[in-house]
Amino acid sequence: MVFPLILYKFIIFRGEIMKKFDISVLSVAPLRQGETMKQGIDSAVSLAKAVDNMGYKRIWFAEHHNHDAYASAATVSIVQHILANTKDIRVGSGGIMLPNHSPLVVAEQFGTLETLYPNRVDLALGRAPGTDQKTADVIRRSNHNGVFFFEREVNDILRFVGDKSVQREVRAYPGIGTHVPVFVLGSSTDSAKIAAKLGLPYAFGAQFSPHAMEEALAIYRENFQPSSYLQEPYVIACINVIAAESMEEASFISASHLQVYIDIYTNNLSKLIPPTENFLESLSQFELEILHSRLGYTIMGDSETIRRELIEFQQMYQVDELIVLSNIYELSKEIQSYEILKHVVDELFE
Numbered sequence: 001m002v003f004p005l006i007l008y009k010f011i012i013f014r015g016e017i018m019k020k021f022d023i024s025v026l027s028v029a030p031l032r033q034g035e036t037m038k039q040g041i042d043s044a045v046s047l048a049k050a051v052d053n054m055g056y057k058r059i060w061f062a063e064h065h066n067h068d069a070y071a072s073a074a075t076v077s078i079v080q081h082i083l084a085n086t087k088d089i090r091v092g093s094g095g096i097m098l099p100n101h102s103p104l105v106v107a108e109q110f111g112t113l114e115t116l117y118p119n120r121v122d123l124a125l126g127r128a129p130g131t132d133q134k135t136a137d138v139i140r141r142s143n144h145n146g147v148f149f150f151e152r153e154v155n156d157i158l159r160f161v162g163d164k165s166v167q168r169e170v171r172a173y174p175g176i177g178t179h180v181p182v183f184v185l186g187s188s189t190d191s192a193k194i195a196a197k198l199g200l201p202y203a204f205g206a207q208f209s210p211h212a213m214e215e216a217l218a219i220y221r222e223n224f225q226p227s228s229y230l231q232e233p234y235v236i237a238c239i240n241v242i243a244a245e246s247m248e249e250a251s252f253i254s255a256s257h258l259q260v261y262i263d264i265y266t267n268n269l270s271k272l273i274p275p276t277e278n279f280l281e282s283l284s285q286f287e288l289e290i291l292h293s294r295l296g297y298t299i300m301g302d303s304e305t306i307r308r309e310l311i312e313f314q315q316m317y318q319v320d321e322l323i324v325l326s327n328i329y330e331l332s333k334e335i336q337s338y339e340i341l342k343h344v345v346d347e348l349f350e
Contacts, residue, residue, distance in 0.1 A: 018314050023345050024058040024323040025051050025338065026094050026207070026238055029071035029078055031271045032329055040071040041081065043331050048082045050335045052089040054342045058122055059086075060094025060323060066135040069271045076109045083117045092122025094203070094238075094323070095185040099127065100139045103153045104172055107160030111175030114161075124183035124203055125154055127191060151194050158182060158198070158229075182229070183236070192216040192223075199227025201234035206297040207325045208264075213237065213297075217317060236321040239313070240298040242328060243306050243340035253337075254300045255279035257327035258291055265290045272329050307344045 027047060031040035048059050059082065063075040072078050075093045082091045096106055106123070114121045127150045160172035161180045184195035184202050187209035195202035202220045206213050217235055224233040242257055244250035255275035262283075263269045276282070283291075299309045310322075324341065328334035 017318075018311060019318040019320070020349050021314060021319055021345075022057045022321040023342065024060070024090075024236075024321060025056050026060050026062065026323045026325040027072070028062045028064055028325075030327065031069055031071060032331075033271045033273050035271065037071050041078070044071065044078065045082060045085045046331060047335065047338075048086050048089065048091070051338050051342075052086040054339060056089055056338070056342065057321065058090035058092060058323070060092050060122065060124060062094050063097045063100070063126075065100075065139060067269055069269050076113070079121070080113060080116075083113065083120060088120075090120050090122055091117075092183075093124050094122075095124035095126040095183070097126045097128055098150055098153050100136070103156040104160060104170065107157050107172035107175040107180075110180045111161055111172050111178045114178040114180045115174045121180055122183065123157070123180045124185050125150075125157070126185040151198070154182065154184065154194070154198060154200075186216070188212055189216050189219050192220040196220045196223035196233075197225060199225050199230050201230060201236065201320075203236035203238060203323065205238050207238045207240050208261075208296040210239075210297040213317070217319075234321075235317075235319045236323055237297075237313075237317060237319045238323045238325060240296055241306065241324045241326055241337065241341055242298070242300040243326075243337040243344075244302060244333070245336075245340070247302050247305065250300045250302060250305075252277070252279075253328050253330070253333050256329040257298070258295070260327045261295050262287050262290055265294050272327060274329050303340050303344050306341060307348065310344065310348070 027044055029040055029044040031037065035043070051059060061072045061075050061078045063072060064070045065073050075096060079091050079093060110121060110123045159166050160175045161178050164176060167176060182200055184191055184198070184200050185205060186192060186195070186202070187205040189212060192202060196219065204213050204216055220235065221233045226232065240257065242250055242254045244253060253275050256272050258279065259273055299306055301309070326334050326337050328337055
């Protein structure tokens with residue numbers, strides 16, 4: 001038996017230092033096959049209530065447009081609805097895709113949420129449009145260069161939700177003085193540099209693009225400038241986790257998750273489909289190559305496998321927080337997956 005030695009934020013596990021980490025949830029409010037948008041939103045509420053009761057730190061909802069597989073396009077509305085139906089968990093955007101929005105309006109929206117639900121609101125901001133170019137053109141017809149102004153617009157939002165002393169002529173009401181926590185999302189070194197320069201927490205999207213994670217986290221940590229928002233780097237990594245009571249069940253229910261990635265990279269995104277037996281054997285060589293080269297950082301298995309791979313991940317990346325996405329067809333199995341994961345993490349740091 002291994003007895004970890006607790007050292008403030010770290011534990012010594014089998015002779016190696018492993019930083020303690022918080023655990024949270026990412027959702028796109030997915031629709032299962034046969035579900036309506038209302039049913040998809042209701043499922044998101046059920047998930048949020050469940051992970052709230054389990055003690056997860058936060059749940060974020062991602063902004064996606066022009067997909068009938070997701071119900072999270074109006075992210076701020078989903079966030080408000082989840083806040084109204086939960087008790088303790090922090091709720092936020094994961095993220096608001098800033099090229100699609102006016103910084104003033106974002107500050108007003110999240111300032112309003114913070115006013116209604118104090119100390120429970122997060123605002124994570126991304127540089128990408130969260131959709132294809134044609135849809136992006138329709139969303140923000142007069143601005144095709146929003147990504148190039150990301151740093152400036154993040155600064156605008158920080159000012160709008162800051163103290164009266166930093167305000168200019170145009171102000172956010174509600175917004176001023178709410179100090180909504182702002183996070184920078186990304187999957188590249190560019191976003192890491194911006195988060196470091198602004199002294200903000202950085203959330204890396206390894207759930208779909210893990211290849212630059214090591215370099216991006218190193219850049220963020222090495223270049224981090226302490227700020228009034230954060231005194232030392234804070235790293236969140238988003239990964240996929242599919243947990244079940246047995247390896248066989250985890251392998252089976254993961255088929256829905258794997259199909260999502262095939263659909264994304266073949267431009268054929270559809271609602272979550274039921275898992276099927278012998279799923280991998282049914283795939284073409286091209287589809288297998290997609291999974292081999294494009295699948296994000298994914299941990300699948302029973303509790304012991306999840307535990308082992310989490311330890312390996314954390315000893316390598318030493319993140320402050322994991323935010324987890326689970327594409328599982330049956331809502332009850334998705335909730336069970338989060339229960340298993342929470343139990344594993346709690347046991348690690350007992």
